[in-house]
Amino acid sequence: MSEQPHLLVVDDDPRLRSLLQRFLADQGFRVSVAGDAAAARQALGSMTFDLLVLDVMMPGETGLSLVESLRRQGQEVPVLMLTAAGSPDDRVAGFEHGADDYLAKPFDPRELAQRVRAILRRATAAPPATPVAAPVQLGSRWFDPERGELRGADGTQRLTGGEAALLSALAVRAGEVLSREDIAVALGTPDAGERAVDVQVTRLRRKIEPDPREPRFLQTVRHRGYVLRPGA
Structure with missing residues (x-):
């Protein structure tokens, strides 16, 4: 820029x-x-x-x-x-x-x-506020939180700044449930509301999930929030 x-x-x-x-x-x-x-x-x-x-x-x-x-x-x-x-x-x-x-x-x-x-x-940049995590595997692709990029054999998947920020926040705390409030703060939109966070999650799932209707990596934890579960 x-x-x-x-x-x-x-x-x-x-x-x-x-x-x-x-x-x-x-x-x-x-x-x-x-x-x-x-x-x-x-x-x-x-x-x-x-x-x-x-x-x-x-x-x-x-x-x-x-x-x-x-x-x-x-x-x-x-x-x-x-x-x-x-x-x-x-x-x-x-x-x-x-x-x-x-x-x-x-x-x-x-x-x-x-x-x-x-x-x-x-x-x-979309770096997380917390210490940077190592790249995480999402099926056949890898997400690099430091660079905000999702890469695989088919090339680099383009993410918006908001999508990269959301995935970075989840990747840094992979395996840990983040409330919608935590996610909104990480995105810099603390007053956006829970439904707005749900919309952002839905948009991200379309890019990282083989079947967004049956999320494998970005999972919903009922009444608590969302968790990223990396894996092959």
């Missing part, structure tokens, strides 16, 4: 776009803006971004639809959703569609900058 991470702010409110562009630029970021999903797609096709700040409710294609489409296309650029609806169901919907974090409107711009930096840290 360059010294100045490049952000794309997508919001149909021209006043808010301008305010965020100026504020985030003052915080040391390069900032491009787009007024809707179509303009965002055009920008994504011609430039590389380190993170998207994406409004949920926009005319035409919504932010949720856009991020879901990007994930289907294999684009793993981190996404911070801005939403006027801050209920747990709305937050979970953002995670289900592929967002890395959310922020409810109205918000303090300083909190936005802090969340952007936290996501970028996870995306570039």
